Amino acid sequence: MSPIELNKRQDAILQIVKENGPITGEQIAERLHLTRATLRPDLAILTMAGFLDARPRVGYFYAGKKNTVSLTESMMNLKVKDFQSMPVIVSENMTVYDAILHIFLEDVGTLFVADKDNHLQGVLSRKDLLRTSIGSQDLNKIPVNIIMTRMPNISYCSKKDSLILAANKLIEHEIDSLPVVEETEEGLEIVGRLTKTNITKAFISLAETHDL
Amino acid sequence: MSPIELNKRQDAILQIVKENGPITGEQIAERLHLTRATLRPDLAILTMAGFLDARPRVGYFYAGKKNTVSLTESMMNLKVKDFQSMPVIVSENMTVYDAILHIFLEDVGTLFVADKDNHLQGVLSRKDLLRTSIGSQDLNKIPVNIIMTRMPNISYCSKKDSLILAANKLIEHEIDSLPVVEETEEGLEIVGRLTKTNITKAFISLAETHDL
Structure with missing residues (x-):
């Protein structure tokens, strides 16, 4: 682009x-x-x-x-929903080895782990996978739910949040990606993925707007 | 922050x-x-x-x-030098295993590889290291110069570049980090590291400025 x-x-x-x-x-x-x-x-x-x-x-x-x-004031009107990416979701039983293949196949930096109803159970970063890959365990035998980050330690955002709020969460929690969720009575339904790449694209778009 | x-x-x-x-x-x-x-x-x-x-x-x-x-026009005045981070530099002979330990120790997403005069030889991302870690080779026996990205395939920027130019390079080349370099006759001297985290912080700072 x-x-x-x-x-x-x-x-x-x-x-x-x-x-x-x-x-x-x-x-x-x-x-x-x-x-x-x-x-x-x-x-x-x-x-x-x-x-x-x-x-x-x-x-x-x-x-x-x-x-x-x-x-x-203007920037507060930039919302997560306008800049978010598609989430990449895997199941809790996937092995770490398969998750690593999956993260390359999908070319993302973070996988979200969900139950069969698409409710958020965990987050797996490239960093989590790299840490595990140099351990002594057989990656084909560890399911991702052993190494993933779980609630209440997951930061997330909603579609209606301002992009600035989401950017602040990424910086404060030192993470690359937030799940975008909808809160329901049954849990947090995953509807998107908000990353530093999305923020970087928004930064570029802001700068380009004057040329109109 | x-x-x-x-x-x-x-x-x-x-x-x-x-x-x-x-x-x-x-x-x-x-x-x-x-x-x-x-x-x-x-x-x-x-x-x-x-x-x-x-x-x-x-x-x-x-x-x-x-x-x-x-x-x-204003955003064009935001320069790389005002937002860059410290580079984390390793030597070409470091093993992939040690590089993985190093990337965790320094808590960065990318290592730069330099010769003894601090001239840029290569770039190693968390993604490069993860890819190698699931291969069949002994990580203690592969030096990083086997797997690193080399010139002319490295994108880089200079301290005086606008942050927008650097942001565009990050997006276009689908990378998380650029070495900030000074071009000398002997090669590219590494002076900084510019990441999507730096851009995300700049985005937040922009939004905060009005409160003055």
Whole structure:
């Protein structure tokens, strides 16, 4: 994702909204031949920067450039849901050896461990796996639930949290990834993954917004 | 590092500069009983936000709040040198086993490999080490130079680069860390380490600046 491409995409979105607003995210995505998920960060940044306004069940419309609000106030409007990635979930009985293969196969830094109802049971980082891999045990015989981080030691966030709150959790707890969860009576349902990569992308998007 | 502490520190810096400016970073650090390195990100953010101005060989002085410049223009002034971490450097002959112990001891995600003159020879990520650890070889017999990433495949940055340029390199090359180097005739001298953690901290600092 280079800066130039992203700016072009933001430009294209603005043009579509100017000509067709109010228009839903789905409809914008369709016109650009992209998925709604791909457009989320751009729409969030454009809304934050005051170029677009969004009304529930109506869609996006062009707002021009609003009176400047403070950067922090604007940044508080960047939400986890607009920047999160897909979670990669494994079961508690997977062996550590298979988990290591899985983390490479999926090319992520963290696996989440869930029960059969998709409720969060644990977190496995690349660091946890590396630590175990140099131990003397047979990696094919240890299930991940022996080495994973468990509640109440797991930091997590929700889709509606501000990206800044999530970034603070990543720094304070010195971790690379947070599960994004929905709290239900049965437990914490895993709905996403929020990483320092997501924050780094948001940082870049912020810087690119002025070129509009 | 909680938001509140950082804001207090930025407030304290502003107060000192208002009363004593022009004043050097060293002198501000001394008054706060902190190191110059600790203050770097705060000074960068305060300068970016237009509260402070800096003149080479003179120091910082209070600028009031300048006319608003665009966010990107401001963000371009955030430099790698103000946010970088200390590099952790190992020699080419270290074994993979020792490198794994070292990465835990130093609690970093990436080791840089250098020759005896501190010139960059390679990069070793937690991912490289994990991949090797599940192979069939004896980790005590493989030197890191067998598995490290070498030039010309290493992405790096310089102290004077903008943080945004560095962030773009991290995303484009799908890596967690860049060596910060000085180019000399003899090679690339390693002077720092720039990670997604540094970018995440900068993102948080940006959001905190308005509270002044």
